[in-house]
Amino acid sequence: MEAIVTRPAVSCCRRAVAAPGTAAPSRLLLLTTSTALPSGTRQKSTSARTRRALNIPPHPSFLDLPTTGAGKPAADGTTPARPTTDQIIFNPPSSAPSVLHTPFKFLPKSDPRRRANLASSLLAASTTLQYPSNPPTEASAAAAAAVDALPVVNPAMPTPRHHLSMADIEEMRALRAADPATHSVQALSKRFQCSKLFVLMCCQAPQEHRDKIAAEADKVKARWGPRRRQAREERGRRFEMLYRGEL
Amino acid sequence: MKRLRLDRFSGQLLVARPGQCPASTPRSALRSSAVSRCTAVRHQSSQAAYQIPQDDDYYDGTDHVRFPPLEKLPPRATSLPSPPPERALQSAKLAALKARLSLPEKLPLQTLARALVDASADENAQFNNTSLAFVGQSLINYHVAEWLMCRYPRLPMEILYAAMKGYAGPTSLHQVARSWGVEHAAAPGGEVDPGLLQFSLHKPAKAIIGFGSKRAEAHGMKKYKWRHSVSNRVVFDDDFGEVIDPEAHKTELLARADTEYGNEYTRSLAEQAYATCARAVVGALYAHAGREPAKAFVKAHILSRTLDLSRLFSFKKPTRELSMLCAREDFEPPVARLLSETGRLSRTPVFVVGIFSGADKLGEAAAPSLEHARAKASMNALKSWYLYSPGENVRVPSDVLGAEDDRPWEPAYIDMGEIVGR
Secondary structure, eight states: OHHHHHSHHHHHHHHHHHSSOOSHHHHHHHHHHHTOOOTTSOOSOSHHHHHHHHOOOOOHHHHOOSTTSTTSOOTTSOOOSSOOSOOOOOOOOOOOOOTTSOOGGGSOTTOHHHHTTTOHHHHHHOSSOOOOOSSOOHHHHHHHHHHHHSOBSSOOOOOOOOOOOHHHHHHHHHHHHHOTTTSOHHHHHHHHTOOHHHHHHHOOOOHHHHHHHHHHHHHHHHTOOHHHHHHHHHHHHHHHHHHTTOO | OOOOOGGGSOHHHHHHSGGGSOTTSGGGGHHHHHHHHHHHHHHHSSSOOOOOOOOSTTOOOOOTTTSOOSSOOOTTGGGSSSOOGGGGGGOHHHHHHHHHTTOOTTSOHHHHHHTTBOTTTOOOTTTSSHHHHHHHHHHHHHHHHHHHHHHSTTOOHHHHHHHHHHHHSHHHHHHHHHHTTOOBOSSOOTTSOTTSBBOOSSSGGGSOOOOEEOOTTHHHHHHHOOOOOHHHHHHSEETTSOOOOHHHHHHHHHHHTTOOTTSHHHHHHHHHHHHHHHHHHHHHHHHHHOHHHHHHHHIIIIITSOOOGGGSOOOSOHHHHHHHHHHHTTOOOEEEEEEEEEOTTSSSOEEEEEEEETTEEEEEEEESSHHHHHHHHHHHHHHHHHTOOSOTTOOOHHHHHSSSOOSOOOOOOOOOOOSSOO
């Protein structure tokens, strides 16, 4: 990107993007960066160029050491490239909050930390206690709005409506028992306006239908090659490891 | 090829095989000279010459002239299964152990010596440490259990059992006893220094298997895999929720008895003996010094150890468990939201997912896929629910019994129970 923006042809593109306009300039930028690279741009085509490109100076935080350390000009005005004294550089990565910090919502009613929830200093200091649920203030409303703006990973299941009566469930069971191929779980869930999980909770297909489905699945699995089989097995094993806390 | 020059070999080798030793070599005189040197030392000492027991019934073939005992033993000491109690006062190792552990003067050395004799070494219950170890394990398990329940009131029962085992189980008590500097004798016997831990690998059937209540149906449970619920384990089994099956232990011991040293089996026997010894020391302290010193000892040596409780957990369906928790506690249903991400289309993406209930963040985790991150964040949220703690210096019921703390007792926080049945 560095190499691209220094070129005059692309800098005019950048200007076009910077100007307030329609979607066309941004498409132009996309074209420029991805496909229509100028032929004169130097790529990392050789190992020497790759090495040179990867040879980046250390992060300033490693060089910015107090007094006689590196990064500070020495007596003769030169800046040493690395620390000259025995110092421990502590530059930890950002990490997930500890599970030992109980979220505010999980504190029991009798806990003094909940009773003292007006002590906002405690809440501000903690990484996990940033969203006090009560009392509802303007700040908490703003926090709730901020949370709602975050993208949802899995769309939450709709809240159950409880609209089906016992007669409906009996009908569903009769349909499923009569012709499980036509009245599949998906078809029934559409017809009765309920979730597939609810259909599965209500009725069970006859044994021969389940055997047939299992046989079809086995036939498909028999056609898998070793790679696909191994990949699936490893995926399952990774989840087991995750649930045991090993990942 | 050079000729072997036997006379240049060390004398020890030649003496070790006297039948093979050529009498004509000049070094062959070493043995007799060694004997004469040894006896000369004896004669010059101020003490009377040691009377070698000439009892033919108990003579074990030791050459007492060549290997004189290090100290004067009472008569028939070698015939006893464990050292006689009066020898405890002369043992330097025992005194050093007592000083190292800062045990009070009230605890006599004889009792400390008895705590070092395992039931496999001496079957007589008046001389081995079984009774002391029973008292000790009751005390240790009581203190560990009350501390865990007050400190982490929401731990599920299985995790509580695992934590109990982590603090007071045989493996950790073995490490505790080793850290005290307790050493073991190669074989038990009356002539052994009383400061050494004594247990037998050859007749381990007399050793303690465990403390707890045995089930009548233990055989059927193993054969037919009968259900063995957690609440059932509270009543039966040992303090770590594990079934005690003496028959299985016995057959295993018989099958593997008298194997060579240094295998997994002998190590496990040593581990048991060390753990029993650590319990017996606590029991002896309680018997002679009382409740408070025993409690302080348990706190200093067992509860002071670090155990990461958050690593004991394993889940089956964390997302469902968390929704059940939120439904039970009347929180808003949990929603997984993407806090940040990088490299979604790359080989090594990172997704940071938070679990929110309403506007409150319950847990957060980073993982290379969205599903993993969501599951991990749910697990973290559940862990932070289960690992709630009222405080670091939480009071336990036995604090009220202490004389120095006369504040009235406030009831400890009791959780309503587990979220899912296991």
